[in-house]
Amino acid sequence: MTHDRQQPAIILVRPQLGENIGKAARAMLNFGLTEMRLVAPRDGWPNPAAGPAAAGADIILDAAKVYDTVEEAVADCNHVYAATVRDRDMPKPVVTPREMAAQMHAQIKDGAKSAILFGPERSGLTNDDVVLADTVLTVPVNPEFGSLNLAQAVVLAAYEFHTFADQTPAYQSAHEDPLASKDELLGLMEHMERELEKKGYFRSEGRRNPLRRTLRNLVQNAAFSRQEVHTMRGIIKSLARPARDDA
Amino acid sequence: MTHDRQQPAIILVRPQLGENIGKAARAMLNFGLTEMRLVAPRDGWPNPAAGPAAAGADIILDAAKVYDTVEEAVADCNHVYAATVRDRDMPKPVVTPREMAAQMHAQIKDGAKSAILFGPERSGLTNDDVVLADTVLTVPVNPEFGSLNLAQAVVLAAYEFHTFADQTPAYQSAHEDPLASKDELLGLMEHMERELEKKGYFRSEGRRNPLRRTLRNLVQNAAFSRQEVHTMRGIIKSLARPARDDA
Numbered sequence: 371m372t373h374d375r376q377q378p379a380i381i382l383v384r385p386q387l388g389e390n391i392g393k394a395a396r397a398m399l400n401f402g403l404t405e406m407r408l409v410a411p412r413d414g415w416p417n418p419a420a421g422p423a424a425a426g427a428d429i430i431l432d433a434a435k436v437y438d439t440v441e442e443a444v445a446d447c448n449h450v451y452a453a454t455v456r457d458r459d460m461p462k463p464v465v466t467p468r469e470m471a472a473q474m475h476a477q478i479k480d481g482a483k484s485a486i487l488f489g490p491e492r493s494g495l496t497n498d499d500v501v502l503a504d505t506v507l508t509v510p511v512n513p514e515f516g517s518l519n520l521a522q523a524v525v526l527a528a529y530e531f532h533t534f535a536d537q538t539p540a541y542q543s544a545h546e547d548p549l550a551s552k553d554e555l556l557g558l559m560e561h562m563e564r565e566l567e568k569k570g571y572f573r574s575e576g577r578r579n580p581l582r583r584t585l586r587n588l589v590q591n592a593a594f595s596r597q598e599v600h601t602m603r604g605i606i607k608s609l610a611r612p613a614r615d616d617a
Numbered sequence: 618m619t620h621d622r623q624q625p626a627i628i629l630v631r632p633q634l635g636e637n638i639g640k641a642a643r644a645m646l647n648f649g650l651t652e653m654r655l656v657a658p659r660d661g662w663p664n665p666a667a668g669p670a671a672a673g674a675d676i677i678l679d680a681a682k683v684y685d686t687v688e689e690a691v692a693d694c695n696h697v698y699a700a701t702v703r704d705r706d707m708p709k710p711v712v713t714p715r716e717m718a719a720q721m722h723a724q725i726k727d728g729a730k731s732a733i734l735f736g737p738e739r740s741g742l743t744n745d746d747v748v749l750a751d752t753v754l755t756v757p758v759n760p761e762f763g764s765l766n767l768a769q770a771v772v773l774a775a776y777e778f779h780t781f782a783d784q785t786p787a788y789q790s791a792h793e794d795p796l797a798s799k800d801e802l803l804g805l806m807e808h809m810e811r812e813l814e815k816k817g818y819f820r821s822e823g824r825r826n827p828l829r830r831t832l833r834n835l836v837q838n839a840a841f842s843r844q845e846v847h848t849m850r851g852i853i854k855s856l857a858r859p860a861r862d863d864a
Binding site: 396397399400401402425426427459461462463464465466468469509510511512515516517518519521522525526529532533536538539540541542543544546595598 | 643644646647648649672673674706708709710711712713715716756757758759762763764765766768769772773776779780783785786787788789790791793842845
């Protein structure tokens, strides 16, 4: 818990239900955020309902710091974001979670401390809370149904912060075992064509070339592994031989 | 609810708690997804615990279709994603939610129907469920704490699908009222410098130019609106005059 300047603090302002504080902790830890601050939690702190909802993220609850006011909670921060749903018509920039994540990573590089304010479940942040922020964070939602709960708002912010720096490739191909070489694919195609030839699949000379192209594209597109080429050749061999009853 | 081919179906496989079905519906509607399918919900369907948790997204619950098997639930789909946490070591591509969103929008353009399978709360999808999918969806999480709950996994998938096509600018500047022109800014700078000059702020000729550059950068960086320049000039005027007691 010593990496406080490497990540934003998640500040829950006057949270109502201990269960939601626990869920927010769980949401945070899923994406590697560990610094929670609580401003005047309605039911005091610690709250026995928080632990079970944290589902193992108790370490965050145990380390949470409690403040009386938002001013005190943000005192050591350099950049503060206020999560709001409604347009507050305040002279502050408004960013998406993705843009916020990009800004925060730049702030961290500069050695600056960031924080995000999340308001109480029922009412959200007041205008007096939002005034203390540099920037408004608004998740673009369905304009006809904007009803993100507290933990969902936290999970989206934490997810974007994590994803910005995450190295997971967007797409990982299907195979642990190596893809077949073109030579192995050609062997499969020729094997298939040979057996089909014997069964009269191509019927006429005129149909042979177009059909062969269709088959070869099908085999190419399947992107078989070496192992799968082997399996396919077994299947062809099996299909080509007389049925057991015929033997 | 007729736009079924314009969005993925969210398929909850053997969900356990009605409350979580409701929360998933709420997560979906926040991001404009409306087509929910349920495979063998543990406690039957409808489930009285689902409605309250949906927090207004009842329209999705009312329209949810129930199936006995995953096979039946995906029968009309062309591309199926299976949300899993663990690496299944299955010969299937693995994508992030963001990549899935990009693929799905391309699939929709092609007139194809997509779906995402989410497993039961406790155990997740079985390998037999995953076999029915084309692609594995895995949210990159904290490797030391991967514990997304069902509704949070749904919200991330729905969020990425929505965000891909969303037109909200990542950054919206602070001002509804127009930014000041350079001419207005220069007026402010000169006004400030004039009043500071009278009070001896610059002290020596050698300090004047560096100090003036500092002040002018400060005013530039503040990115004042026309209205704020007006306010600033009022402040300077007020500060510059003698205190009331001196008058």
